[in-house]
Amino acid sequence: MTYGDILKYGEAVVKKCTDSKRCLLYLILFRLLNSLAVQTSFVPDEYAQSIEISHYWVFGYGHKPWEWEPCISLRSVVHPLTYAILFYILKITKLDTPLAVLYAPRIFQALCAALGDYGVVKLVTLWYEQLHEGGRGVSGVSGGVSTGWSSGRSNRCTSGGHLPPVHAVLTCYFLCWFHFYTICRTSSQSFECILNIWGVYFISRNYLPVVPSTRGMTLSCSNEHAKEKQSNQSRGGTAVMRRGVLHSDQRLVQEGHPPSSILASDDKRKISSTGEAENGGTTHRAGGEEADNQGDVSTIGHSSFPHEGIPHKGATSVDNLKKAQIRNLLLSLLCSSFCVLIRPNAAPFWLCVYFLYLLKSAKGQKGTLRMGEVLTIGLSYTVVFFLLGMIADSYYYNKITITVVNFFLYNFLSGQNSYFGEHPFHFYLSCVIPSVCLLFTPFTYYSLLSLVGNVAKERSPMEALINRIDRSVFVATLLEVLSLSLSVHKEHKLLIGRIHNSSPEKVATYFRNLKTESDKEVTILMTDCYDTPLYSHIHRQFKIGFLDCSPHIRKPNGHILHNWRKKIYDDHFGKVFYQLFDESKRTPDSVEPYIIPGQNFHWFGRKNFNKRRKHFQWGYEKINFSCLDYRFSTPLNGELPLYLVTTSERLPQLARFLSQFNYRLDADPIFSHFALVEGGRRLGVVSHLIFKRGPA
Template identity: 20%
Template sequence: MESLRSRLKFENKVEDVKLRKRKSLLYSKEEENPLNNGVLRARVVLFCVVFRLINCILVQTSFVPDEYWQSLEVSHRMVFNYGYLTWEWKAGIRGFSYPLFFALLYKILHLINYDSVYLLIWLPRVTQALLAASADVKFFFLIRTLENHDVARWTFFCHLCSWFTWFCCTRTLTNSTETSLTCLALFYFPLSGSKTSSSTKYLALVALAVIVRPTALIVWFPLLLYHFWQEEHKLRLITHSCIPIGVAAVVISALIDCVFYEKWTLVQFNFLKFNIFHGVADFYGSHPWHWYLTQGFAVVIGPNLPFFLHGCTIAFRRYKILLAVVIWTITVYSLLPHKEFRFIYPVLPFCMIFCGISLSHLKAWRRVAAVVLLVSNLVPALYTGLIHQRGTLDVMSHLQMLCEDGSDSTRLQPDILFLMPCHSTPFYSHVHCPLKMRFLECPPDLEEEGYFDEAERFYDKPLLWLKTSFPYKSSLPTHLVLFDVLEKDISAFLQANNFVKTTEIFHTHFPEGRVGESIFIYERH
């Protein structure tokens, strides 16, 4: 038995030596012919840019409120001085650094008088697409330095096929930016066999990811420990890279937040205090500890799951640190009550490395497997990007047309009330005119005097809430926006006050709870 183990170890070492020789020969050929390498890089860059721009155009649905309320709505208020800030900005748990980036784009459009609502919606999305494209390029060339061209090609194929990456990467979500920055940082991270490592560059990108979203530290914690353990000059790493970059990131972030909060605010500390120590995140829902293991991870990785598991059996020794990051991240998020699919999105590129290795080892079956993988990812990607949950965006296009009515002083000024779960739709960033709009508020209980959840009170007794809130006809809104499931409950109020349904907009084939299949716009006559 011992002799068999020794023989297997010897054979593994021989295979590793052969692999290194093949890779060394490949890189020497590339270095001898830099023109070919440059042409390849240009082709990859062009392909990724075009691919992600198409990706951007073909995602016309909503995912979660944060993609607007923690970015574009804040940016719009910063530049145009009207809009709504959610309770997080009043409590100081969100940083202005991320929305500031979009605010700069908005300001440029405003200065050149091109601040149309169309550009305000799509320019940030295009910017996210370009960031995702740069991450794709770096990801491809990282795998190409670690593996042979065949593995790099199949890994890249798996990465581009991922339905969840398609669904998320061009959205104005902090999770999307965090994932793109993680890919960029991984390119410079000192993985075994990497020829592009740079401590300063990867630590700067990690610091930027933490500024955008503090939870980026969860993903990078084991990688930072691994780097420290492997580093020969540990003291130099800490004093010349970690401390200067960390201090600079904290200072820059604090200064930006100080300017916009008009007081000294450390949002990273507040984020931890409210979400972890005070458990405020639980207000938005909680799941059992095993949710990521039984549902979340399987949905995010999608049809790539069998290839990921197969790839783990092949390359878990070679990439044990990357597999450890995936397991660590899922474990940490499993311990937190509030869970969402997007939270584990940053480890998806790590998983694609194992998927690519799996496909490259299938030999004769890999083309069939690739077709199955492509089709099985394409269907959910197109469905979730073009059909599922699109109504909350389409309704804002209809309401934006009321801006012309609002500019006519001879007509009744539009007054819109959203009778929907709070933050169901974007707000002023998607109409870009100071219409009078209001929605049902639902801040969490921060143990403040006079707290109440307006949305909960409304849904508890909708007719009573409406009669109490609008005792006189003169105080009634001109437009009501609601999901179809609410129509029956308030039909008496609608008829008594001459509200007429003017628009019906499809939203989803899978209505759930207070979210209906369609959205109705009622207008008072």
């Protein structure tokens, strides 16, 4: 079976499901299976920056990474708050079992993913059945043209016989391995994707052409327009008549008549002697590229609306139309605002989308939002919403906090995120997109070049760009990729499953099901940083430690303070590692290298190094990494762990320690992934290993 066959049969299945009245139910079932099928770990942030924080807030124990220190405040509370509500419901209903705490966020994320899928179905249908008719761009045609596709899906064909590529696009969407692998995860990128989909859908509705009707002005493909169209057809407005008018309009365009005159003549044909429009709900599409080059549908209202045959209810229809467009804009702003609060990286995308929409509104059209109205609504809403977000974050950190600004300063201006890895500028274009799109990669880049070529051929390239929302979204996506490329640190997840890297989940499962007499007597040490999910997956009050990997601090004199993981790795688990458990090295200032449930704060031990201020700090404070100094200078010392979790890569360096303190393998090696070993000379298997200390 070839890939083409898969697409062919997949399209048939997708068509059957998406055309069904139970479409949303099918999507929910699909994503529930998706969430249960993916039993792997992708990036640490899907736990450490979301459900681990929520678990800490609700149950009083867990771990908060360095980004959540008040002096750093890089993260907004909005995303973890969602899961905190789920955990709180489990807590007050006393249903907070380890399995319930584990699966509640997954099920919730699956429901959100299904809602995102439903948004994709509606968006693709809107774009390629109502706005652009199979990609031919009818919404960009001037002179009151509308789509030939009705709001229902039964009327699929036009006189040209073309079918919209809705199901083909949806098939490619559902066959994307990366989307299946990531969308049901509890990372902020998954929420960003879902919010982007709905935000684009709502703003796309404001690109629907406005057509003259017996009630004034209506949106093409709206319910009112569809009902009126059906009524007109029952009075004798046949398809033959509409095709005849269509061919007449095409002839007029070819002869050089402006689109406005076509509409005027069309309106005259529709006005009866009684002053009522007989075929007001019927719209016509001017054919040919020449008509398409004329501009946008914005010219329609000026010639068609004022005719005397239109009832006096037109003013009310205009008001209703504006209300609908305001509602769409507000819903889009709601989605995009949440998106930027959760993922500040999304800001370039939405700024570009709204800027192009603002340019489109500048052309003006009776019955639609003008540039001044769009600007007023957009700025007012954005200011109010982000003030609310700032108030929430400031309340949490007890100081004036703008997490979006802090995130931008840290990731784009300071360059300190290079600690997490550096990549070339072209990394997203040369590595990430090909790995995500696979066989679709050539078509992805071809479509981009085709878009540039088609827009450049237009008489007015800017109008050709702003008059089509799909083009605006493509340009905004490209802008976001380029803006993310300016950061030295890049990851696949920023573009947002049972085998690769499944071991972290299985390690958590091992300890979640561990039989003990007292959880508080169990100590676990992991020889990496955020290598496995912690309390959000285990939900038991074990003492858990790991090698801290907070970003290095550069002192004013140029000296660099390295974190514990680097010091121990550079020492090959030698003296520095042994001293963590040497009682003779213990001092009054020493801190246990474990998270202490019920007594922990941001780090290890029982001491709160960054206590919450008693009074609110009204001045804005820049990121101050010196507040993390305690993580590097405080001596760590405590008892030997009962369990030690490591990988096969670290096993040779730990062999002497394991033998000296009588550690024995307590479970079969858990396969993690393939990696280059022996200095990159061969491909080897990496596994997680769980050791338990025996009696001395």
